[in-house]
Amino acid sequence: MMQLRAVVSRGFTLLELMLVILLIGLLSAMVTLNFSGESRQEKLTNEAERFQQISQYVAETALLKQQEWGLYVLPDRYGFLYYDYSSSKWLQADEPEGLRQHKLPQDMTLTLELDGLEGADSNLLSQLDWQIDEDEQPTDEQTEIPVLPQVFILSSGEISPFKLLFVEQSEVTLLYSAVSTDFSIPLTRSEVSAERP
Structure with missing residues (x-):
């Protein structure tokens, strides 16, 4: 009987073995997530590239359909509006799905x-004057989708000049990428950098 007790006390219990296996599994999952996840630069590049491609699509759609479009930007999202002649209002674009409001x-x-x-004041787009009726003025609850776009994408092929700056701020060093245009497509995109473009 004495020998049996000595042999039992030397081994590991099933609970201890399961705990070690669980810890190894958790550590390997964390390592895999850290190495397979996108870097800050890749995330910023992907978001700027997505915006550039969708804006290009909207500009081409405006030309083909002879329809006025617009872009609105909030600190954490952007979306597109189109001008509906039957209601004389700017409406949220829902189709195709890529044009819906995009949250960063x-x-x-x-x-x-x-x-x-450069040249923003001399362009015809600077002279556009879209009027908003007083009953259409947005209230504090309606700030998700503005009544008017901030950037106009016209059926003539003109786009009001803008620069949209994407900022990645998860670490102390900020990363920047910008998408801009001078009145028409194609839009230009800057490379990701720690210096503001």
């Missing part, structure tokens, strides 16, 4: 620059 990943923000761009 966490730790990424947008800044839209319209003023101070």
